[in-house]
Amino acid sequence: MINTYETDYTLWKQAQIAALARKDWDAVDVEHLIEDLEIGDPRKTLRSNLIILIAHLIKLYVQRDAPDWMTNSWYNSIDEHRARIRNEIQDGILSRYFPEAVEIVYPEARKLAILEGKRADGRKVKKRLESEYPTRLPDGWLEKLLLDGWYPVQ
Template identity: 55%
Template structure:
């Protein structure tokens, strides 16, 4: 029963496990999934680190419109990979949906910093080097755009 709750209602499962721990009732603990969770780490941290990379590459597409196709292709691939990771976590952990807006807000400054840093490695003869001020100070993308498999900045 507990295993199925872990799969179907993560928040409820987590609450049940918290109560069982607090009340020192080891027979009510889902040891296998608790161990997996502890080994995996906090899914919110994992989502946020994927958001940093995803948003950084969305920003590069948004700002560096004149980048060569081979560069953009690399960004598209990274966007797809990190979007997929976030969407998988979102489907596995129901709390991720509630966490995403604040995670985007938290991840954006690091994503902006990463996009700016990576843009400095660009060859100025092939790609116009951008000023930091060209990267928006707040996220220009909506949550639905960030998670939409078919959306990329034009």
């Protein structure tokens, strides 16, 4: 049996579910299954942190005129979530999943940035149109998302 745990987590998990359903105990990857049950699905945590990171980067990119008292909290959140994500992706599985996770969460991060931008309207922040928020991750961002000190400038 080829173990896909390290290369394709989703395929591995589906195979484990199928083996358990068939009661095919020889096909069950006990070692990794125990590990997976103990830590849960780390991809969910990664995606959650990516949503916050990307949403705040989008806000910096679009809401250039936001006052310092607003942007300071965004910078702090960006730094915190970068550190969390770097810690999470030290595991080889998650580092390979990182680009896919970014693609998966981008629409949700954009939606969050738009929602928070609407809430800030009238608080010394210019109202922004939804069309001003990029519909996909801007070019070059993927490689820079986790770089300390990198913040987008439009």
